Amino acid sequence: MHTGWSLPGGTVEEGEDFSAAFRREIIEEIGVSLDLVDLIEVQRKKFISPQGESFDFLLAVFEARMREEELPGPTDDAIAEGLEIALFYLADIPSEMILGDRQKLTHHLKAS
Template sequence: MIVSENSSIRCVGAVVHDSRGRLLLVKRGRPPAAGKWSLPGGRVEQGESDHAAVRRELLEETGLSVEVGALLGTVLRPGVGGTYEIHDYACRSNGAAPSAGDDADAAAWVDGATFTTLDRAGELTEGLAEVLRSWGAEPTTG
């Protein structure tokens, strides 16, 4: 990850697994990384807590409600106007079918085999697979 001397833009991401061990991913519809699969999430609004931002972003991007848990880690990504400081949280969902909304072109529960295929094909956002593996948070089924 690259650290920029520009201003920091606080963001959140959700690492959501269902009861089968699948991971919730969204296909980004806008820059940065348009067309790539990533974790759902986005910017924290003024006065909003991280947990509230995670719940809002998940609802906007996937239509799902989640319980937000512990912080798994933080990722820094260069962006227009600053560095995105993304705080990724473990979340729980009932595993309902997601529906893409807001800036997501698609949303899906992804099993381990599909995740590996997306990674090998270069269809995940840069560094996502490595970060999730280092946190022990990659999908486990398939």
């Protein structure tokens, strides 16, 4: 199990495209609606489990604006997954981020 902050994420379900999966995961994990959804990067990745099993996958990175002015309380899915949800100013992005998420944020925020 990973510890630390991360960007919201999940898997694409059968019949979904990347954008639909992104919107669904945001609603499930954070409980907010999105505007201005933009796919900004697709990365080819390889996952290797501690048991040595591996598989290739695509990682889609999105940029979007939430419609709400504040975060709602935790969603049922966030509670079930033990997630803590928070917003951060650019200068306060946690250093304890997993899966290279801090680098993704700083790279894409500097580019915008």
